Amino acid sequence: MAPILGCVADDFTGATDLANNLVRGGMRTVQLIGVPGPDTDVPDVDAIVVALKSRTNPAAEAVQMSVAALDWLKTAGCQRFLFKYCSTFDSTDEGNIGPVADALLDRLGADFTIACPAFPETGRTIFKGHLFVGDQLLSDTHMRHHPLTPMTDSNLVQVLGRQTERKVGLIQHQDIQRGVEAIRAKAADLRRDDYGYAILDSVDDDQLHTAGEALADLDLITGGSGIAIGLPEAYRKRGLLKASAGANEVPAIAGKAAVVAGSCSAATLGQIAEWEKAHPAFNIDPLMLADGADVVGEALAFARARVADGPVLIYASAPPETVKAIQERLGRAEAGEMVEGAVAQIAKALVDEDGVRRLVVAGGETSGAVVSALGVTGLHIGAQIDPGVPGTVTLGTAEPIALALKSGNFGAPDFFEKALRVMP
Ligand SMILES: Nc1ncnc2c1ncn2[C@@H]1O[C@H](COP(=O)(O)OP(=O)(O)O)[C@@H](O)[C@H]1O
Numbered sequence: 001m002a003p004i005l006g007c008v009a010d011d012f013t014g015a016t017d018l019a020n021n022l023v024r025g026g027m028r029t030v031q032l033i034g035v036p037g038p039d040t041d042v043p044d045v046d047a048i049v050v051a052l053k054s055r056t057n058p059a060a061e062a063v064q065m066s067v068a069a070l071d072w073l074k075t076a077g078c079q080r081f082l083f084k085y086c087s088t089f090d091s092t093d094e095g096n097i098g099p100v101a102d103a104l105l106d107r108l109g110a111d112f113t114i115a116c117p118a119f120p121e122t123g124r125t126i127f128k129g130h131l132f133v134g135d136q137l138l139s140d141t142h143m144r145h146h147p148l149t150p151m152t153d154s155n156l157v158q159v160l161g162r163q164t165e166r167k168v169g170l171i172q173h174q175d176i177q178r179g180v181e182a183i184r185a186k187a188a189d190l191r192r193d194d195y196g197y198a199i200l201d202s203v204d205d206d207q208l209h210t211a212g213e214a215l216a217d218l219d220l221i222t223g224g225s226g227i228a229i230g231l232p233e234a235y236r237k238r239g240l241l242k243a244s245a246g247a248n249e250v251p252a253i254a255g256k257a258a259v260v261a262g263s264c265s266a267a268t269l270g271q272i273a274e275w276e277k278a279h280p281a282f283n284i285d286p287l288m289l290a291d292g293a294d295v296v297g298e299a300l301a302f303a304r305a306r307v308a309d310g311p312v313l314i315y316a317s318a319p320p321e322t323v324k325a326i327q328e329r330l331g332r333a334e335a336g337e338m339v340e341g342a343v344a345q346i347a348k349a350l351v352d353e354d355g356v357r358r359l360v361v362a363g364g365e366t367s368g369a370v371v372s373a374l375g376v377t378g379l380h381i382g383a384q385i386d387p388g389v390p391g392t393v394t395l396g397t398a399e400p401i402a403l404a405l406k407s408g409n410f411g412a413p414d415f416f417e418k419a420l421r422v423m424p
């Protein structure tokens, strides 16, 4: 049977977040890393998530990768598609959410979709088109200082409107409260009035379940992982998805453990502080890296002296004022790439040379760099560690590795310890 849903995710942690919600709904899901080649076997699953590292690429590149992923998913037999981006709508006025969604709509010959980054379980809600994180508007949170995609406007109608030529409308809270038919009617009205997109309000999981039922037959849905929570049940009602127990079963992996972090998000900084209370940690200084010091070698020496006795953390993460100063000296993209490269090199050496088989990575871009360096081609999705983050087991590596890819913003303060305790 062909998969029901084909997904294109704009970063690797985002992809596991989406896969986690599909698995929790009972859909057998595999995550593939990068655009699959023509010879890649189509896994026997209900959903495939193609994880790209396209969130912060130039828009034209992100479009090209996303369309290639869509084409592969179409060839694999998928008939419905989902474009997954960040629940904090990480993007700039140049893209990449608008340009990629436009290109996917064009490729599918579709003229309308929704945009809904809501993920209430992690505090992301949308009300009257405005995105909240917890009790604050997005633009009042630390996201306004994000190293790559600072978010300074919470009005998603405006934010997406600056990224696309198509008209952007809104399906409001009260329409969703009125139920499935009201949502469909509002979507039909907007479509008739030549709107290409509707931002979809959603303040809780019930609304996302209602929206999932209402919109499950769109060719393309766009949003965060929350928009997927209503889809498995909608597919079951349509007879597309059979009851599937054990969608999250993966093998257990033994071996040494490490954590690497390149995320500078508030949640990660809190998790590092919590970890440092009881475990060893090494801080990478990007300015020393830039000066040519052997920071990678020092980090590895630090880890090698300790990893046989217990897990170690290597991190580049720093608070906003430090990141700002570093970016002013090195350039935003240059600093990001350099740090990602160093963290990935360290993770690869720990796996290849030191027997690390249980690895936690913090940060979306950072995860992309690490997963690419390790040669991972896919991930089996296991049970959830914290909302938005499942344990996974790698495909394509010489030996399977238990991997948790943590979005910067996700996870409780004790996430690193918990992940190493509960992941397969
Ligand atoms: N100290 C630092 N100074 C500047 N940039 C940094 C520093 N530490 C990490 N970075 C970069 O910041 C970016 C964080 O993005 P990401 O890994 O996606 O984290 P998040 O999931 O929190 O957004 C990466 O490109 C990373 O290399």
Ligand SMILES: O=C(O)[C@@H](O)C(=O)COP(=O)(O)O
Pocket (backbone or CB within 6 Å): 011, 013, 014, 015, 017, 018, 085, 086, 087, 088, 119, 224, 225, 363, 364, 365, 388, 406, 407, 408, 409
């Ligand atoms: O939707 C989300 O918030 C996450 O799935 C996600 O995409 C996070 O991205 P990073 O913060 O860059 O890890």
